Amino acid sequence: MARIGLVAHDDKKDELAAWALANREALSRHTIFATGTTGGRVMAETGLALTRLKSGPLGGDAQLGAMIVEGQLDALVFFIDPLTAQPHDVDIKALIRLATLYDTLFAINRPTADAVLAAI
Numbered sequence: 001m002a003r004i005g006l007v008a009h010d011d012k013k014d015e016l017a018a019w020a021l022a023n024r025e026a027l028s029r030h031t032i033f034a035t036g037t038t039g040g041r042v043m044a045e046t047g048l049a050l051t052r053l054k055s056g057p058l059g060g061d062a063q064l065g066a067m068i069v070e071g072q073l074d075a076l077v078f079f080i081d082p083l084t085a086q087p088h089d090v091d092i093k094a095l096i097r098l099a100t101l102y103d104t105l106f107a108i109n110r111p112t113a114d115a116v117l118a119a120i
């Protein structure tokens with residue numbers, strides 16, 4: 001069982017929710033954490049139990065980053081929207097930086113999310 005963080009920017013939430021639904025059974029074997037709005041969508045559309053953190057712009061990305069630092073997260077699935085400016089860009093960069101620094105399994109799109117889920 002792994003501890004997985006799920007995050008998606010607004011334009012990518014449909015994609016992440018669809019991925020989570022398609023992988024519902026596999027995800028149910030793991031412990032899931034998600035930023036607020038992403039977590040709400042995933043819960044509503046898959047019925048998966050998960051821990052909802054703050055919404056990204058309110059510190060949810062920072063909470064996931066802190067979990068990585070504390071050794072409390074094994075994998076991160078973060079569907080980033082590269083075409084829209086985000087008000088909390090510094091938090092996003094910090095999360096990516098910490099996931100990189102701590103060699104976290106890190107998926108940024110559906111193919112890599114499939115690969116991460118197959119690997120854990």
Ligand SMILES: O=C(CO)COP(=O)(O)O
Nearest residue numbers: 035036037038055056057
């Ligand atoms: O903004 C986010 C990641 O940077 C995601 O936050 P929400 O899931 O609350 O929309």
